[in-house]
Amino acid sequence: MTKPDLLMTGPMMQTIQDQIAQRFTVHKLWEAADKEAFLRQLAPSVVAFASGSHVPCDPALMGRFPGLKIVSSFGVGYDHVDAAWAGQNGIVVTNTPDVLNEEVADTALGLLLCTMRQLPQTDRYLRAGKWLEKPYPLTGTLRDRKVGILGLGRIGKAVARRLEAFNVPIVYHGRSEQKDVPYRYYASLVEMARDVNVLLIVAPGGAATNKIVNREVLEALGPDGVLINVGRGSVVDEAALVEALKAKTILSAGLDVFEDEPRVPAELVAMDHVVLFPHVGSASVYTRNAMAQLVVDNLVSWADGKGPLTPVAETPWPPRM
Numbered sequence: 381m382t383k384p385d386l387l388m389t390g391p392m393m394q395t396i397q398d399q400i401a402q403r404f405t406v407h408k409l410w411e412a413a414d415k416e417a418f419l420r421q422l423a424p425s426v427v428a429f430a431s432g433s434h435v436p437c438d439p440a441l442m443g444r445f446p447g448l449k450i451v452s453s454f455g456v457g458y459d460h461v462d463a464a465w466a467g468q469n470g471i472v473v474t475n476t477p478d479v480l481n482e483e484v485a486d487t488a489l490g491l492l493l494c495t496m497r498q499l500p501q502t503d504r505y506l507r508a509g510k511w512l513e514k515p516y517p518l519t520g521t522l523r524d525r526k527v528g529i530l531g532l533g534r535i536g537k538a539v540a541r542r543l544e545a546f547n548v549p550i551v552y553h554g555r556s557e558q559k560d561v562p563y564r565y566y567a568s569l570v571e572m573a574r575d576v577n578v579l580l581i582v583a584p585g586g587a588a589t590n591k592i593v594n595r596e597v598l599e600a601l602g603p604d605g606v607l608i609n610v611g612r613g614s615v616v617d618e619a620a621l622v623e624a625l626k627a628k629t630i631l632s633a634g635l636d637v638f639e640d641e642p643r644v645p646a647e648l649v650a651m652d653h654v655v656l657f658p659h660v661g662s663a664s665v666y667t668r669n670a671m672a673q674l675v676v677d678n679l680v681s682w683a684d685g686k687g688p689l690t691p692v693a694e695t696p697w698p699p700r701m
């Protein structure tokens with residue numbers, strides 16, 4: 381039996397490549413010398429994409445494949461895929477939710493603690509031999525903090541569960557109030573920023589959240605305020621953040637995500653009062669393997685006629701008529 385054609389838009393974990401190859405004929409876009417000719421030749425036959433975030437899955441790309449039926453994307457965030465367009469064109473998009481919640485929440489707490497207690501800075505201090513001269517200066521703390529979560533979703537709730545154990549008051553902002561959570565809801569992000577001294581972002585990227593943490597929000601957070609971002613870099617106006625950190629109109633920031641990854645503004649890199657992670661929220665072997673398996677399982681389940689396992693909201697399964 382011939383296997384259906386699948387386009388892999390960028391390099392993916394070996395286990396994904398190996399498992400998908402058992403069910404599909406895999407075509408690797410990044411290995412093509414002449415990408416234009418490669419895409420033209422495959423256009424009539426490709427029914428599935430496997431995709432990381434390296435290449436935007438926009439109408440210009442998906443629209444070249446009239447038989448495309450499924451885009452299986454690695455990661456829970458899928459802002460590199462135009463899922464609304466896919467839904468309108470009979471293509472289901474899948475992501476990898478839930479299997480990474482605990483890992484990303486662990487990273488968020490790690491980043492928060494690192495930022496509040498300046499833990500990476502203390503490590504650098506010791507290695508530079510400065511402890512021999514005098515103790516590290518006293519730092520801020522999580523003890524007197526109130527945390528506002530922007531994006532109390534699957535990961536945001538896992539973050540909140542951890543914060544409860546730290547005895548830290550929690551409030552949240554999203555587009556709508558959630559009746560089944562014990563935390564105060566703010567309909568206005570600016571108002572929440574004014575009332576907290578840690579703003580922790582776990583919201584998705586995309587047009588609706590683009591730069592919603594802007595100068596006004598940072599001003600509301602204030603000179604004692606700390607910004608933590610494990611959501612998407614695009615949610616923050618990075619230029620405004622750099623300005624606020626330079627002018628000390630906020631205290632500090634802990635960032636796992638950036639506007640133009642892997643490029644990080646030199647001004648941020650040069651600052652000692654920020655903690656910067658290279659987008660490692662879910663990046664353990666255990667969790668990445670679980671995410672990889674879900675990319676494969678979505679494709680296999682779909683190919684078996686059982687439907688995808690984790691379609692995104694814009695492309696429900698079975699499709700709306």
Ligand code: NDP
Pocket residue numbers: 456457458477478480484530531532533534535536553554555556557582583584585588589610611612636637659660661662663
């Ligand atoms: P969910 O969809 O479960 O949660 C997203 C939350 O964001 C919801 O509470 C939603 O609330 C809120 N939200 C969505 N749109 C808006 C908006 N326009 N304004 C305000 N709030 C909004 O997603 P997950 O928790 O699974 O993942 C969240 C994000 O975390 C991912 O999309 C990804 O970008 C990021 N992430 C980062 C990782 C890393 O390595 N740093 C790893 C994994 C994920 P409501 O619907 O009420 O608005």
